[in-house]
Amino acid sequence: MSYRVVLLGPPASGKGTVAAALSVTLQVAHVSTGQLFRETIRRGGLAGQAARQFIDKGQLVPDDVVIAIVREWLDDHGTKPEFIFDGFPRTVTQADAFDEMMAARSLTRPTVILIEVPAELTIERILGRLGCVNCAALYHAEFDPPRQAGVCDKCGGRLVRRADDTEATVRERLRWYTDLTLGVVSHYERAGGLQRVDGRQGKQQVFADVLRIVKS
Numbered sequence: 001m002s003y004r005v006v007l008l009g010p011p012a013s014g015k016g017t018v019a020a021a022l023s024v025t026l027q028v029a030h031v032s033t034g035q036l037f038r039e040t041i042r043r044g045g046l047a048g049q050a051a052r053q054f055i056d057k058g059q060l061v062p063d064d065v066v067i068a069i070v071r072e073w074l075d076d077h078g079t080k081p082e083f084i085f086d087g088f089p090r091t092v093t094q095a096d097a098f099d100e101m102m103a104a105r106s107l108t109r110p111t112v113i114l115i116e117v118p119a120e121l122t123i124e125r126i127l128g129r130l131g132c133v134n135c136a137a138l139y140h141a142e143f144d145p146p147r148q149a150g151v152c153d154k155c156g157g158r159l160v161r162r163a164d165d166t167e168a169t170v171r172e173r174l175r176w177y178t179d180l181t182l183g184v185v186s187h188y189e190r191a192g193g194l195q196r197v198d199g200r201q202g203k204q205q206v207f208a209d210v211l212r213i214v215k216s
């Protein structure tokens with residue numbers, strides 16, 4: 001069985017948490033466009049500076065940049081790439097380009113899953129989120145704390161908050177989600193391929209629901 005999955009959802013809906021677990025279970029690459037940008041920023045240089053201008057303000061990175069990164073990733077991963085995309089596509093332009101990339105490789109449309117959570121919960125989750133600088137493992141100060149404060153359970157790396165995890169930035173990210181990414185939800189809904197999962201549930205249940213859909 002081939003696995004090609006797209007996880008959609010508002011900021012902090014749990015896309016990254018589910019994608020990481022799914023990647024281990026299915027042994028399929030987890031591709032987070034947000035994480036790719038954060039790594040580019042950490043490496044420094046002009047590309048990182050350019051992406052940072054948008055991300056730190058909670059705005060979307062321009063479509064042409066995102067589409068080029070995803071196309072390059074697909075080109076580097078053989079003729080029948082398997083993936084779990086987390087945070088892509090986020091605009092209708094990106095979704096159209098992605099459809100073309102799939103068609104050009106004779107691949108059917110991926111399994112598209114929307115993780116739904118209300119806005120108040122996304123803010124609570126974002127303000128407590130901690131991530132490992134080393135292995136990118138995710139924690140939450142209240143809902144999913146590490147065993148030792150500030151230290152990653154998995155690799156011992158330092159846990160930090162993301163630069164774009166402020167209340168003001170989250171509100172801006174939610175606005176962009178409503179204005180642009182909901183169009184992607186409609187895009188897949190019209191094509192009859194969108195499935196929904198209740199992201200208010202605990203992590204294990206969200207994961208179980210996503211896995212059942214992906215395997216069905």
Ligand code: AP5
Nearest residue numbers: 011012013014015016017033034061087125129139140203
């Ligand atoms: P990105 O990194 O994709 O940010 P996002 O979409 O805002 O999503 P998050 O990473 O904030 O949240 P998540 O849904 O992965 O939740 P998580 O699992 O971490 O993008 C960042 C920026 O990059 C964008 O703003 C944009 O500028 C740019 N960008 C990226 N892709 C782009 C694109 N395609 N086009 C244009 N620009 C792009 O969970 C959150 C917290 O909640 C964690 O602490 C976790 O432990 C906890 N948690 C998770 N699930 C549960 C649960 N079920 N119960 C309780 N707690 C939970």
